[in-house]
Amino acid sequence: MYEYQSLRKCISNNDNELIIYGADRFSQFPRRDASVNSKCDRALPIARHDDVVVLRGKLDQEYHKWLRSHGLGSDHIVEYNSPSKKMSLSELIVNDPEPVKIYIRQSGKKPVYVPWFSGRMETEAAKVLDADLYGATETATLKYNDKSVFKTVCKQLDIAVVEGSSFEMNPEDNENCTDMKNIINGYLSTCETVIIRGTLGEADMSLYKTKGNDISEIYHEIAVSGERFVIIEPFLNVSSSPNDQWVISREGNINSLGMRDQICERGMVHIGTLKGDDHSPEISNYIAKTSAKIVTNMAKFGYRGVVGIDYIVSDDGIFPVENNARFNGSSYVSMIVDNIEKLISPIPYWKFIKIKTAACSFLELTERIGPLLYDGKKSNSVFPFSCDTLPLSGDFAVILLAENMDEIFKMEGSLKEMGI
Incomplete structure (x- = not known):
């Protein structure tokens, strides 16, 4: 029913349009601490030669030079x-x-503004530029991006979700913490661990597991963060966490971008994504059918843009747990891989991971990982991106491009030996 089409073609397949990428995450995160970076430079390797990339900060000239030397990006x-x-x-x-x-x-050309997340200011920016917005209204974005509201939408569509309770934080009320404890203890009577997650999913803020002995401390942390609503659910025994990405064009056409596996630290915090081996037909078919129902509902409501629906495959069933109604981190990875495949050859496996090394320049990084670095020829190589914080903290991301899973494991081992 839904055929694969590259994300770039879904954004625009018209050579008379000028694509303007604004990959800033700040619009999603009104509260910004040290964990929230803008990540604008993620758009650099996805841009075609005739696209425009807008950065909050300064361009890393060495990284840009490296991209252009391989026929990627724009000037x-x-x-x-x-x-x-x-x-x-x-x-x-x-x-x-x-x-x-x-x-x-x-x-x-006619401009098309392509932000990471569609809020009120993204609509304003498109207006100021006299551009089409490749995105949704703030109302549509928030309806599906909010985890609690998304669960309600799923129930309305007769889609099974993890049982749980939405809880409003009200620290001024002395009984509020006790109310939270009572809800958590209710679930702990039938399960070992409970997960508490903020409804806005801001950079893994307000994401906790508890066995019941630290509820007061968790409550205090959430209160200090300013989070107003959280979801309290049993923490299920999960075997995999697929992410199913779809895209709705400006005309309302629905396209599937395919399924990939999320890599989650402690079963909660997303640290990477793997594209390669397919899930069983039973899992794939259920997820595809469920996602199609959700995305059709979104298109009818007027949502436009990228949709990443996170699932868990557990002993208790397969459940959608989150709707990333915006570009996802791996959306950029898909576009980079698409660009590379046009230049060299198909890439059967890729793995996107957030990674860390000693703070350094991009040039120093290329020397550090020299033999593994993408060179436009090797079938198995490491492609660095999202490098804007590399000189400050050593944080960046890589895509491991590979022929098979064994090669991915080898490259991971080699990176560790190189101190990454």
Whole structure:
């Protein structure tokens, strides 16, 4: 029913349109601490030569030079050079659209603004640029991105979800913590562990497991974070966590981008994604059918853009647990892999992982991982991206491109030996 089409073609298949990427995550995270980075540079390797990439900060010239040497990316880069976390990229554009408009005028094409997450300011930025927005209204985005509301939507569609309770944090009420304890203890009477997760899913904030002995401490942490609503659920025995990605075009057409496996630390925190071996037909068919029902509902409501639905496969069944109604981290990976496949050959397996090394420049990183580094020829190689925090903290991401899983395991082992 739904055929695969590359995400780039779903965004636009019209050569008379100018794609403007704004991969800033700040619009999703009104509360920003050290764990929230803008990650604008993720769009650099996905851009075609005639696209525009807008950055909050400065362009890493060495990384850009490396990308261009392999036929990836564009030279149409807008740098706002803003170190502050107070303003999102869309707000910067609204305040000063001229740097982007220069490229629009030069191209003579109709602009299409492609943000990470669609909120009110993304609509404003598109208006200021006289561009189409590849995204949704803030109302549609929040309806599906909110975990509690998403569970309600699933129930309305007769889709089974993990049992659980939505809980409103009210620290001013002395009984509020006791109320939370009572709900958690109720679930602990039938299961070993309970998971508590914030409804907005902000960079893994408000994500906790408890066996009941630390509820007061957890309650205090959530209260301090300012989170207003959380979901309390039994923590199930999970064998895999598939992510099923779909995309709804500006015209409302629905396309499947395929399924991939999430890699989760402690069974909760997403640290990477694997694309390779298929799930059993039973699992794949159930997820595809369930996702189609959800995405059709979203399209009818007016949602446009990328959809990443997270599932868990557990002893108790297969359940959708989260709807990432925005670009997902692995959406960019898919687009990078698509670009590389056009240049070299099909890539049967890839693994995206968030990774860390000693803080260094991109040039130093290429020397550190030299023999593994993507060179446009090797079938098995490491492609670094999301490198904007590399010089500050050593945090970045890689895509392991491979012929099979054994090669992925080998490259992971080699990276560890290189201190990564």
